[in-house]
Amino acid sequence: MERFERIAPAGSELPLLLTPASAGEPVMMALARLRAQIDTALITVGGVLLRGFDVPSVDAFKSFAAAFGHDLLSYEFASTPRSAVSSGVYTSTEYPAHQHIPLHNEQAYTRDWPMKIWFHCVKAAPQGGETPIADSRNIYRRMPAAIRERFAAGLLYARNYGDFDLPWQDVFNTNEPSQVEAFCRQSGIEWEWLDDGALRTRQLCQGVEHHPLTGEAVWFNQAHLFHASGLQPEVRESLEDILGVENLPRNVYYADGRPIPDEVFDEVRAVLAEETVTFGWQDGDVMMLDNMLVAHARTPFSGPRKVVVAMAEPHGNRSTSGSTFGSTSGSASRSAFGSGASSQPLDCLA
Secondary structure, eight states: OOOOOEEOOTTOOOSEEEOOSSTTOBHHHHHHHHHHHHHHHHHHTSEEEEOSOBOOSHHHHHHHHHTTSSOBOOOOSOSSOOOEEETTEEESOOOOTTOOEEEEOTTTTSSEEEEEEEEEEEEOOSEEOOOOEEEHHHHHHHSOHHHHHHHHTOEEEEEEOSTTSOOHHHHTTOSOHHHHHHHHHHHTOEEEEOTTSOEEEEEEEOSEEEOTTTOOEEEOOOHHHHSGGGSOHHHHHHHHHHHOGGGSSEEEEETTSOBOOHHHHHHHHHHHHHTOBEEOOOTTOEEEEETTTEEEEEOOEESOOEEEEEEEEEEEOTTSOGGGGOOOOHHHHHHHOOOOSEEOOOOOOO
């Protein structure tokens, strides 16, 4: 029997552990007998960990993920650096090993996201490098009511691409401004070309959501990653002095464009910490999550580590009226951004 140790809040079942019927059972051969159990666990528990199966290659992992019936997705409108391992399979976020990546639901800073996400541990780090997870339903329930209500009106994400963040060419996978504009227009993103050719965008997105199958409310945003309070204090001070608050690489505001106080994120981060589930990776592990029901993170590590990721089953709320998230009036625009000479208004968010 596989040994499985984890640190988790009381009552948590995350992740459901699945093990081979016999030693060395290939993960693809196991899928037929496990599929129903996995499908049920994803919408109840939120995620599964397959441990002890034979996963001989990244291609085998890719085949396993694709076998759930949806095309694997490319990584579009990126917020972090990744590299493609093969079509539809990417490295996990390529931040330096000493950095902690906070809990987040994949692409919850946009209005389009994957419903399913898979992680495959090719090589576990000798120290650290876990992928902590947390139940987004429990985060929502535990979050102070005043914060839930304010975030339910929506969040306005602001990004300035360039020297201090990912260049827009990498984020949008193109060197053509016209293609950037077409993507933004289709995605309900306001864009602004600055005098030096730099790009600034903002988008009104959800702060909370409801799962399309279960109807449950979930905490679903990346505000704590985008807000300036997520920076190291000395880095934040330097960037604000050099660039000005409106030109920070990324930030987030209330739906009406007003600043969100740092103290709000102290409470948000405390709730996330209380709901965190942590376990060590083993070589060959495969974890599958419902991306709306379960958030994920990364702890610092030392030594070699390789974890690859696949995503599938696109979902979103672009067909929802922007009024669902509150109003973005002209005055709200000016609160978050200055006026630019070449900009596209937030016209429809649809």
